[in-house]
Amino acid sequence: MVKLNYNEIRHTPSLSPIQRNIHDIIFEADTLWGKVFDITLLILIFLSVTITALDSVDSLNIKYGSFFNTCEWVFTILFTIEYVLRLYCVAKPFHYAISFFGIIDLVAILPNYVGLFFPDVRFLSVVRILRFFRVFRLFKLVHFTHEVDVLVESLKRSIKRIGIFTFYVFIIVFCVGSVMYIIEGPENGFTSIPISVYWAVVTLTTVGYGDISPKTPLGQAFSFFIMLLGYGIIAIPTGIVTSEMLIPKKKVITTQSCPFCCREGHDADAKYCKYCGKPLED
Amino acid sequence: MVKLNYNEIRHTPSLSPIQRNIHDIIFEADTLWGKVFDITLLILIFLSVTITALDSVDSLNIKYGSFFNTCEWVFTILFTIEYVLRLYCVAKPFHYAISFFGIIDLVAILPNYVGLFFPDVRFLSVVRILRFFRVFRLFKLVHFTHEVDVLVESLKRSIKRIGIFTFYVFIIVFCVGSVMYIIEGPENGFTSIPISVYWAVVTLTTVGYGDISPKTPLGQAFSFFIMLLGYGIIAIPTGIVTSEMLIPKKKVITTQSCPFCCREGHDADAKYCKYCGKPLED
């Protein structure tokens, strides 16, 4: 996926005036028509997703099935036209097509066409809800974007530790599931190792559906320790994310810049630059 | 909603002596009668809510239904009189009526009257439990109020990040629910997309009722990842709230500035600047 710099594209000389106008309306939200277009698009997405969801309800499908079907095709055709226009009005259509939003825009229309051959797949068109992310751009929610950045940054820095953590959890649930399969056996609902591993995940994550639960005293005693383990394990990702989230806060505190070497990152109570030893101004 | 400054109202000259006396009893908790009134009110609220709750239990309703009914009407009439008195004894009745407690006081009596036409609605009168918040004022729990402020402040500052977080969770459960609907299908309890989304929420939040649970191996494998995802996701709001809660601690401490060396970061109980030893002003 390639992050597309729209401005760059816009000022590429190869675009004809028509392309530029369409581009201004479809890709920008600064002009009146751009805003009208974006808001209309959000409403259409919302309607389209809602109708797909309602269409899956049997009682509603029987009553309004053909109406829903018509709507969905109208939306799909509109989104297809929009997608083609987007491809048409950018200087590098391929760049757009493989960008994050380009892929989502394509994925949003494909399921309906594929649904002609595999009817169930058409429900996948609800993924066009992902197009809602454009809302951040439309309302110039830079502040929100910043918040997202902080969250994402925290998560990124935790990703390695969370990855290892997941790896360990995976191995633990596999071992726990296998032991449980031997303890409880098929007659108590633990019909196979995959099922037992599924039970282990359901238990360790404290979801606890209850569709499978230990019946023998030994199995229940074993579950006892698994649940206490899960108790401790749930603390780990929380600890990781929390401790990562506290790091940027400390960075913010250090606002001073050394007047001699211009380096930042001094503690609030520092009197001398810790890099060059010159006194800091208050 | 308008935050009402009671003192301001009290000293408004337009109030007659009777109004003032009633105001002192109903709105203040400094005088003996004021305290008696407030305690009586809390007891009545407690009794009223308890009776409404018990009235909803079938076995008790059959036995004591008419007694409960009488009680509820007595309470409702008493609360109505109180509400009218409150409106009468304040200088700006409209201000009171649209204040936080004014709305709650009204909502506490409305359900019974509406219940004459829609019987079930009368159970909504349990919302008069919200009037319990007056308890903070009655017992002069300023310290508690401060604690609440810290909590509320922490939450307020996290609200944006939690908002974005909720937005993402909403999109995730929608996509997850739809995929699950296609994987499992109506024959395994995932009768529609809304139901599947409901399942996704129940799973991601680790509630796990078990009324709907994946039956196919593919669905269970998919659930595996959703649950691990939920594991990670539950860490995020915790991280947000915890990191926000750690900020006020520091903020509260650092309010004073040394008048001599202008350094900040003194504890609330510091009398002398810890950097230059000069006395701090209070």
Added chain:
Amino acid sequence: MVKLNYNEIRHTPSLSPIQRNIHDIIFEADTLWGKVFDITLLILIFLSVTITALDSVDSLNIKYGSFFNTCEWVFTILFTIEYVLRLYCVAKPFHYAISFFGIIDLVAILPNYVGLFFPDVRFLSVVRILRFFRVFRLFKLVHFTHEVDVLVESLKRSIKRIGIFTFYVFIIVFCVGSVMYIIEGPENGFTSIPISVYWAVVTLTTVGYGDISPKTPLGQAFSFFIMLLGYGIIAIPTGIVTSEMLIPKKKVITTQSCPFCCREGHDADAKYCKYCGKPLED
């Protein structure tokens, strides 16, 4: 409850030599016999609790009921003798009787006697497991005791905020339960307001038994928000406890004591006492 200073009691002149010897064995763990006594006691407690637990299992009760019964009476009589001896060998028996361990020691033997009249109550004798706390004293687990102190101190400082938090949760579950009772009604398992409140607690705490779960679309949509709320709410006590736990760490850093006013609590980077303004020694 009164915290008993054992040393004080021991050196009270009114104790006869026999009382002192018994006291040394029963209350102290420094002498050989004292250790033997304490270890024997822990073993007896463990056996007694295990037997009570096993006695409650039907299949075992039928086979070994009379044996279990005999054991339990032997244990009860032994613990009764021990309790009487404890009362006998302390200078202020009443002080002991109302101390934390004095009450637990009494509670540990009472259920069996009460069980003569109300058979089920005898199972309450498992609370003698609380006597296990003596284990900390026996093994001189001062380090553990310190750890417990840190935990308890953190919790104590959080208790007010957790109290308010519980108060709010109580009000929320009451309102949520009532609304759910009106939405779902008795035909979907929400048979009364107390049951609906119970459901609200089960859902908000993410326990999710599934014995009661929303059936109507409106109820499920409402649950959606309750669960997301629970998601956020679960973050609050975690945030409170975590932020409190981080405070003692900072306190520990402040080891300096002002040589003039002898007050402690100075920051690590303080040069002058913040209470009296005198310079601190490094």
Added chain:
Amino acid sequence: MVKLNYNEIRHTPSLSPIQRNIHDIIFEADTLWGKVFDITLLILIFLSVTITALDSVDSLNIKYGSFFNTCEWVFTILFTIEYVLRLYCVAKPFHYAISFFGIIDLVAILPNYVGLFFPDVRFLSVVRILRFFRVFRLFKLVHFTHEVDVLVESLKRSIKRIGIFTFYVFIIVFCVGSVMYIIEGPENGFTSIPISVYWAVVTLTTVGYGDISPKTPLGQAFSFFIMLLGYGIIAIPTGIVTSEMLIPKKKVITTQSCPFCCREGHDADAKYCKYCGKPLED
């Protein structure tokens, strides 16, 4: 268990050239053949575990049972040869045999042989998934190893507090379970104290299977408080782990002490004392 220093072993003079060559292939991942061996091994482990898991599924076992059986024996024989070679090519076979990976390597092949006498035990061979930990060594994931160290260190320092915490939880669930057994009784599914304790664990850890749930109003009211308690209790391990995780961050920063003013608390990248401006020694 003894941590084995492979290098030390390798350079022990008692190894013959053949042993050294085998050692280089089996224990090292630096040479081409060493890498080929390790990757082959990981693939074999993965296949072996997958086949054992699939073998436990009834429908697959009926179809492909004999094929799975053959595969498992091939894998077991290969792993046995590998284990014997490992023992052969190290200078101190006993040291290897009792090292962490030595035990796992043995445990990975034993279940199949034991399975000849106790068929169910052969499923325990999935514990050979633990051999996956070698993956860290293979891909030189030193960075990951460091991350694991931080995690493990945090957990180690929390282990005491978590131990005490578990001890308390154990006592709480025992008491809660017993009280619940008396309240609900066998007719509501709480058939014995162990079962009730199991219910208490399932509830406190917010797993909530729902196979046992309170039926009487008193039991539900009691559960109410247990769940709120669990709410608070789940916060404790999280708080412990999080606060421990935040310490290394600070510890890493504060290692240097200024040689002139003896003040500590300098960042890892500080070259000059931030209090007196004198250069810091590295």
